[in-house]
Amino acid sequence: MMQTVRRQLDLLFAVHMVIAAVTGAFCFVTPHSLMAPMLGDASTNTHMAHEFLRLYGALTLAQGWMVWRTRLVSDALIRRTFCQAYCICFSLQTMTLLRAQIVSPESHSVLHWLNILLLGGLGCAYGYFLVFKTIKAFELPGMDKGLL
Template sequence: MMVSGAKRTLDNLFLLHASISCIIGATLFIFPHFAELFLIHQDNETVIGLTDHTAGDAQKITHLVLRLYGALVLGQGHLVLMARDVADAPMRKVIVRVYAITFGLTAVALLRAQTTEGGSLNGYNWINIVVFAWLSAFYAWFVLVQPIAIFESLDKVSL
């Protein structure tokens, strides 16, 4: 039984995406300070609520938002992991389209934050921008270029 290379690539993308999302989501939920690496401004040593451990309420609010975001990332990681078992090709294509759009918008938001006056997050934020743009492009490639048969689960054979 031959499985299309593109089907295998999509399945592997889902697995990689799910694994990284679960790890990052759990890390942000448990250790919100992890985000400091990406959020600290270039010209400042601190962002209120992150590295300033005397920030009190501001720090608690920042950690709450980061933990909520971590919970969402962890949950969507589980969702995409379970999508690998979905046999319905149109549904899998919807999932891929949603990720193409979501990651594209995320890259735009991060780019805007990086390049807008007063934004200037540190250089590590460029890693996020590139990763989200790449993920968006890769998911968009499946949606825009590949036929619907590619979205069938791996256990289906297209003749």
């Protein structure tokens, strides 16, 4: 049972890594000419917005690497801390995007709702492990046998 839960947490880490890698790479490497229409009209400073988007992409790529490597960490406290941090992070991002959508719905597209659902889903998934799973879910198989 506990090995199944640990595998589920590792699966969540892997899914998170894939989402972070795709999103981060898109934000980081997409040329300005393709991003400008999504970032605003010509009267706004789209270069600065794209710069911030690239910085966000770099952080997201690094986050993907960290969560991928966290699957190999045997310390339950560290794995739980990552879950807490990601739950908080994704929940706050979801609330921020929801507020922006409610305040100014005309300036957001369907992509905005996709981001809300994606970030909200990740926040809930990490929250699920924090609320409904014991600390054993954060340990790797074999820890109690001194194998790791």
